[in-house]
Amino acid sequence: MSKDWEPSILGICCNWCAYAGADMAGVSRMQYPPNVEIIRVMCSGRIDPAFILRAFRLGADGVLVAGCHEADCHYVSGNQSARRRVEALADVLDTVGLGRDRLRLRWISANEGALFAEGIRDFVETLKKLGPSPIEAPKLAKGVTTRTQGGDVFAGGRSTRNLSRGELHEGGGSPLRESELASESDPSVNQVDFQALVAETGVLNCLECGKCTASCPVARRDETFSPRRTIEKALEGLAEDIETDRLLWSCLTCRTCEQRCPSGVSYSEFVRGARAEAKRLGQQGRTSHSGANHDLMRLQAAPKLKPNRMAAYEGLKVKEKAGKDDWLYFAGCAPYYQALYSELPVQVGNIPRDSVALLNRAGIVPVVMAAERCCGHDLLWNGDVEDFAALARVSAEAIKATGARKIVTSCPECYRTLAVDFKEHAGLDLEVKHISEVLAADAGALGLSGTGEVVTVQDACRLGRQMGVYDPPRELLAAAGAQVAEMAHTRGDALCCGVSAWVSCGQCSKSMQVARLKEAAATGASTLVTPCLKCSIHLTCASSGELPVPRQEVDVKIMDLTAYLARAAGLTVAAEEPEPAMAAASDKGDA
Amino acid sequence: MSAVAELGVEHDNYGFIKTGPFAPADTSVPGVYALGAAAGPRDIPETVARATAAAARAQALLAGERNALTVKKEYPEEKDASGEPRIGVFVCHCGSNIAGTVDVEKVKHLAENLAGVVYAETNLYTCSAEGCEKIREAIAAHDLNRVVVAACTPRTHEPLFRETCREAGLNRYLFEMANVRDQCSWVHKDREQATKKAADLVRMSVAKAGLLKPLPMYEIPVTPVALVIGGGIAGLAAAEAIAAQGFEVHLVEREKNLGGNLLKLRTTLSGENPYDRAADAVAKVGSNKLVKVHTGTTVSAVSGYVGNFQVELDAGSKKENIAAGSIVVATGGREWSPEGFLAGEDDRVMTSSELERRIADGKFEAQRVVMVQCVGSRCEERPYCSRVCCGLALKNALSIKEQEPGAEVIVLYRDLMAHGLKEDYFTLAREAGVVFLRYNPDEPPTVSKAGDALQVQVASPEVDETLEIAADLVALSVAIVPAEGSKELSEILKVPLDAAGFFSEAHIKLRPVDFASDGIFLAGVAHSPKEISENIAQAQAAGGRAASILARGVFAAEGAVAKVDEEACRGCGVCVSVCPYGAISLAAKGEALVASVNPALCKSCGTCAGACLSTAITTEHFTNEQIFAAIAAKMEVV
């Protein structure tokens, strides 16, 4: 820590109370350290977790969220929404290793200038004890800076890597604007990369038969969307047209079309590459959740960050260093999604625990990493190759350090990413398997007792169409005495859960989810078992909200495969209700 | 005091201006109205309510002159701001308030070099007439399409500068402020640090300014008619206040007759006859041509928003639709039916209001009366104080002592709510020999029968043993609870109730007669149990507030409202459930549900945008993009 380091704090304050309280500190000439700059919002209810994560990801040492006292909200109840979100986010910050102490929630009224001033003094003290944020600020990529040299007071910007303008505005949620395209980029360079992409992904072999469009679940719902037409443009070399096309972000990369394509065009990989080009061109793309999830991933690329995930494995058998034949268990994002989506009835927080308990039952003592990070799948598929690679490199180092030679994942996205993309971007070449494959190899050892239920299975795109794993989840469910009823679309034809990589969720996604839940309910199954936590989140999101169809048509319980098996193996008492993250945080995150 | 003397208004023994319970804002001199603590000790909400009532009374006299002297301001046409941002930055010295600590020249120089900034200057006082003129000149001379003022706080000065921009042909929303005084020069001493922070703040504001969009101001015509729900004394007073300002009123009463609870009361502490006064008020409203009375009628549906409510009235046999610009809720309350104490089993046990009627009707006969206070109030189920029952007991006790000086009166109480000037009656009652005995809330008194005699048991902290009191009559001061059907009405109007089921106001201290939703007001016991004078004051205030909306003619709605990106909307309804103003609804669009915002109801809080997971709804002027730009600017990556 350099001697003259000063913490940088972002304040986000509501207009009526906290911002007014800060003004009051001024009117009363109360002195406090100059480390904070405030962004004014009308109500603390406006505050999206994405704002806070963006600040941290750009290197803020602390974020202060402040609004009106509990019963005093100018907008009745906006501050209660703020409270729930900030408290849930505090848990996430603990999980990723940044620590909840860097995020403060304060209720300050318009006349509490002293409280504001004291709050800043105290926060600065705390942050000085904590030291600089382990996340360093990125720097704008050359050619996209929007600021000319500012002179001496701005000297000494911290820099580690480059940042594109598109990335900077990501999560804006508004439609792409032509004017935002960086004229600075050199189209000829872009063209070369693009032609290589076209060749690599087999687009040149396209017969223009239109089978892709006919089979695509998005095209069925959005007539402006057509993979075939995009391919046509690619063949004409219209790189810019594709990369500035709003529809580039509508593809789910679900690979349904690829099952039908007679010439083996890998459309999903083409889209992945085209998105990367588009990002390089300065496109912001589309993201749901205001880009919060992507920023959460990006900030995990900071090598100095020290996550701690061991709490999930308390009382279970795990190792830190691998012997020759030991599996490394890679848990993925489950712990922080549970906290981040505390307002949805998602139940994914226990996946790591259930997975390791099942592995133990199978006689496997896995290596786990306290400092495990996100695999970065969603960055990669959102076109953000550079951030993905940075994250993958950090993870690859950590994985190598354990000495493990093979990895088992409970998440199909981690599976694909570690098996395929880590090889390309981080030079990690290990055997990777999904937990269903590992457990199915010796299902008898799990001591599963007959549930006797009728269930149905979601074939997650990454697990099924991408990695070819269809049978192991079914075998395990059969071993648990469940009768697996198949949905109208199953295995290679399975309907995707409607969102991938947190890109472009919306009307079309909801329609697919409702269709999928209807198929599930129509089988007569009580439970829809999913081997993918993302499918579980997206489908739960759909079924918990308002519906365009009568609720009984989609009435089916959604459960993660590991949770289902752990229950059948007697490893959990009962499916626990999602833990309300706010209750856990209420005494810490609050004033 | 001397001012009071000069006006010639009467005052009471304590020097407070005299007002009556049925005309709580009126003094003894017509045209002079009293408010606040000048007319008695009171708390903030009551003060605000009475101030509003006094204003309404004064306005009624002036209603004929409304808008006689107003001139409509003309603005130049708005210029097209869709091109590249051309931002002008104006850095204020504020005399030495800012320049004394911040190097404003340096800030200006730095601002000049920011992307999108084409012009910057410093001003001694930006908000002076001269300073504003310089902004207008610069907008013209440099073809500015965005303006940033680095000065004091937008909370006080944004309206002025927005107006300045508009006068120069810029849309009001193309303006942004950097708070370099209240949040910088006034709170930091070190010149270099303060200058750096000021520059940071300017950079953040410029970053946001570059992404600002011109927004329309919505003008909504107002239906100049009010609806008052509930025809008790509060509803009557509200209707009268609105009609006095020259507006038509629909007064809707569920029962066959107007008058409400007052028709059941016989006296007030100050010796007036509430029944007669209520009957007077009913007659007055009945003869007022502007008031249309609908008895035996309820409100069955309400849609629309401030200025334009569509209301369905249900009179049992027929339904009728009316339009209203504003609404007053005055549905009052009712006596809680007591449980225990042999209530309903022995006819010598009755409520205090029943006792009051017996006394007034000359049917009172007893040698020893025991009164039990707080029956059903201030308990777990109903934690509030019903406010009128202590006064009712005092009134009854004094009447008994007057009619039968020999009769014994024992009041069993927890605390005596003889607030304000009621304390005098408490003193009078004690002087007349009324016994006041405190009981312990954990061990409330019980009533039993010994043979045929009524027996009251009470444990008092003032005496050691449990007392057994033989009584001829037991009067229960029971709680007041909300009117039946309040919950349904709250759902129809989309306004909140408190935990006890009374309607809740927008702000407990500062907005005592407003609901959070624009155009709907509340008065009387519907809001909380209270006395006649407070109810009437609140009703006059609510009537005045309701009339002020009608007087506007058109209603200017905020332009920075929430906006839905239909393609990204999942129709999940989360935004609908978090919006505090019921401004969002889900509508079927093909096979999907899609959120849509009513701009007239939206207050731009942004709670919907903070809650929407799929980034489908945002609030204009505080979009993700704009906020992200400011964050990036703060972190020096832009």
Ligand SMILES: Cc1cc2nc3c(=O)[nH]c(=O)nc-3n(C[C@H](O)[C@H](O)[C@H](O)COP(=O)(O)OP(=O)(O)OC[C@H]3O[C@@H](n4cnc5c(N)ncnc54)[C@H](O)[C@@H]3O)c2cc1C
């Ligand atoms: C038992 C009792 C004793 C009291 N004693 C005193 C006292 O001694 N001194 C004192 O100052 N105050 C006393 N009060 C308070 C007294 O009620 C008020 O001062 C006054 O009567 C309240 O007037 P209001 O118009 O708010 O309510 P109310 O008088 O209750 O009138 C409300 C009216 O609204 C109607 N209504 C209800 N719901 C609807 C609906 N959905 N649609 C249409 N119409 C509806 C009702 O029928 C009623 O006519 C007492 C109250 C009670 C209940």
Ligand code: SF4
């Ligand atoms: S990958 Fe899926 S969403 Fe994308 S074009 Fe193919 S079928 Fe459609």
Ligand code: SF4
């Ligand atoms: S479906 Fe998934 S991506 Fe879409 S809003 Fe719900 S959780 Fe977010």
Ligand code: SF4
């Ligand atoms: S604009 Fe604000 S800062 Fe400038 S002179 Fe006026 S009050 Fe002072």
Ligand code: SF4
């Ligand atoms: S007014 Fe008196 S009797 Fe009534 S609830 Fe309050 S304290 Fe009890």
Ligand code: SF4
């Ligand atoms: S919360 Fe968002 S996705 Fe859900 S209905 Fe509202 S706008 Fe649509």
Ligand code: SF4
């Ligand atoms: S901004 Fe606030 S008032 Fe407007 S629709 Fe959203 S939640 Fe409702």
